[in-house]
Amino acid sequence: xxxxxxxxxxxxxxxxxxxxxxxxxxxxxxxxxxxxxxxxxxxxxxxxxxxxxxxxxxxxxxxxxxxxxxxxxxxxxxxxxxxxxxxxxxxxxxxxxxxxxxxxxxxxxxxxxxxxxxxxxxxxxxxxxxxxxxxxxxxxxxxxxxxxxxxxxxxxxxxxxxxxxxxxxxxxxxxxxxxxxxxxxxxxxxxxxxxxxxxxxxxxxxxxxxxxxxxxxxxxxxxxxxxxxxxxxxxxxxxxxxxxxxxxxxxxxxxxxxxxxxxxxxxxxxxxxxxxxxxxxxxxxxxxxxxxxxxxxxxxxxxxxxxxxxxxxxxxxxxxxxxxxxxxxxxxxxxxxxxxxxxxxxxxxxxxxxxxxxxxxxxxxxxxxxx
Numbered sequence: 001x002x003x004x005x006x007x008x009x010x011x012x013x014x015x016x017x018x019x020x021x022x023x024x025x026x027x028x029x030x031x032x033x034x035x036x037x038x039x040x041x042x043x044x045x046x047x048x049x050x051x052x053x054x055x056x057x058x059x060x061x062x063x064x065x066x067x068x069x070x071x072x073x074x075x076x077x078x079x080x081x082x083x084x085x086x087x088x089x090x091x092x093x094x095x096x097x098x099x100x101x102x103x104x105x106x107x108x109x110x111x112x113x114x115x116x117x118x119x120x121x122x123x124x125x126x127x128x129x130x131x132x133x134x135x136x137x138x139x140x141x142x143x144x145x146x147x148x149x150x151x152x153x154x155x156x157x158x159x160x161x162x163x164x165x166x167x168x169x170x171x172x173x174x175x176x177x178x179x180x181x182x183x184x185x186x187x188x189x190x191x192x193x194x195x196x197x198x199x200x201x202x203x204x205x206x207x208x209x210x211x212x213x214x215x216x217x218x219x220x221x222x223x224x225x226x227x228x229x230x231x232x233x234x235x236x237x238x239x240x241x242x243x244x245x246x247x248x249x250x251x252x253x254x255x256x257x258x259x260x261x262x263x264x265x266x267x268x269x270x271x272x273x274x275x276x277x278x279x280x281x282x283x284x285x286x287x288x289x290x291x292x293x294x295x296x297x298x299x300x301x302x303x304x305x306x307x308x309x310x311x312x313x314x315x316x317x318x319x320x321x322x323x324x325x326x327x328x329x330x331x332x333x334x335x336x337x338x339x340x341x342x343x344x345x346x347x348x349x350x351x352x353x354x355x356x357x358x359x360x361x362x363x364x365x366x367x368x369x370x371x
Contacts, residue, residue: 002130004028007184007198008371009212013045013148013359014153014351015204021363022080023162025370026031030198031164032186034171034208039152042206045285047234047264047275049248050144051354052089053112053260063112067353069093071362073151076360082150082211088127089129089248094132094301103154105252106138116141121217129245133304133312146269146358170194175215176327177202177342181218197217197274200344200370207283207320210351216345218337225333225349228241230321234264235295236314243305246272251302257329258287272314275300279325280318287313321338322350328359334362338367346370 002327005026008015019031029092035041050073053317056106077084093099102119109117117140125134160166169189170343177184181199188194212221234247244263251260264272271354276291289312296308321371323330333349346369349363 001333002196003101003181004030004196004198006030006200006202007032007182008202008204010204010206010209011038011156011168012041012204012206012350013039013152013155013356014043014206014246014362016152016159016204016365017359017365018202018204018224019159019164020155021360022367023159023164025367027163029164031159031166032170032172032184033166033168038156039131039149042317042319042352043148043152045315046148046232046353046356047262048145048148048266048356049264050084050086050142050146051357052109052140052142053114053119054091054109054117054138054251055139055333055356056108056112056354057329058108058111060360061334063165064355065332065361065365067113068364069354069358072360072364073357074144075155077146078153080154080334082154084144085228085267086142086144088248089140090129090134090250091138091140091250092125093136093252094134094300096135101252102136102138109138109140112355114142116139129247129249131243131303131305131354132199132249133302134243135211145265145267146249146356159343168287172212172215175212177217180343200346201263202346202348203368204348204351206351207318209320209347209351211348213349218340218342220337224330225347227320227322228324228349229280229283230319230352231280231284231316232277232278232319233291233316234272234274234314235292235311237271237273237310238312239310240305241269241271244303249302251298257323261295263299263303273311275317283318285316285318287316291314319352320350321352332358332362332363338360344370
């Protein structure tokens with residue numbers, strides 16, 4: 001039986017960041033991914049926003065790791081020529097009720113350590129983005145966008161250059177605690193079965209992370225590890241692209257846990273709006289045109305030039321949430337399960353937004369856990 005030092009399950013942006021960051025700790029590290037290539041689920045189906053740590057509860061992992069990841073990510077992109085743009089973001093109020101919510105949101109951002117955030121007046125919004133309507137706003141100078149594919153490609157290439165092995169089209173079908181480590185059984189691309197032993201097992205399986213925890217032997221319902229699917233739909237702007245703002249424009253959150261339908265500029269001159277989130281029972285990336293009026297009315301409040309035929313359905317993504325419909329936002333779960341009888345099994349559960357921004361900080365945290 002082959003034995004490896006560290007096994008990472010999942011080659012989304014977080015798994016890739018971990019592989020890249022820990023690549024020099026051990027000689028024999030493998031990454032197992034059931035898809036043909038990296039980032040085929042949540043990591044490639046999102047707004048690609050570099051978040052500033054605005055919305056998360058104080059002292060939460062989401063807030064802390066988002067803030068740290070924001071700083072690491074800009075430096076990483078600059079040093080390695082990964083395409084990005086530090087656009088800045090406006091969170092805009094369009095009426096009195098929304099204005100009254102801004103101080104609380106600002107206070108949350110300040111408590112999380114977000115840098116440079118401040119309230120700006122209607123007049124200042126007009127100077128920053130003349131085509132945007134707002135009665136007041138919060139300015140977030142450290143927000144931006146990144147080419148997520150290029151970022152993931154960098155993490156993978158760096159990991160491979162340090163000796164990490166990637167097993168694509170390989171699905172974990174069984175895990176057994178065996179002495180001081182774990183026996184992992186995988187089904188390969190040709191349907192053959194491979195078994196090997198690993199000293200350290202890292203569960204970064206995203207949408208499948210709850211199932212992996214269950215394979216190890218944890219009761220995911222009692223522990224709150226069962227994943228719920230939170231689907232987000234995007235629309236794409238097909239006209240008047242020259243009128244859209246260069247900055248990220250977000251509404252005041254319409255309800256707790258939501259950031260609302262916002263602008264999503266890409267690095268190639270395109271523009272999406274979204275996401276609109278709703279709960280689903282299974283992974284399904286199909287998109288229809290049933291949300292056009294919702295998108296139009298939501299974005300029209302701060303983009304007065306928008307017409308309903310300016311947008312069309314684009315894409316969708318699904319976040320792996322540990323909260324269920326109607327529950328408040330829950331934090332990332334990043335835990336060595338030693339106290340539950342599974343030493344060196346490291347769980348990453350519910351790594352949803354701001355997972356892309358936080359990915360290099362999460363990787364640093366995992367490195368400290370296994371050093």
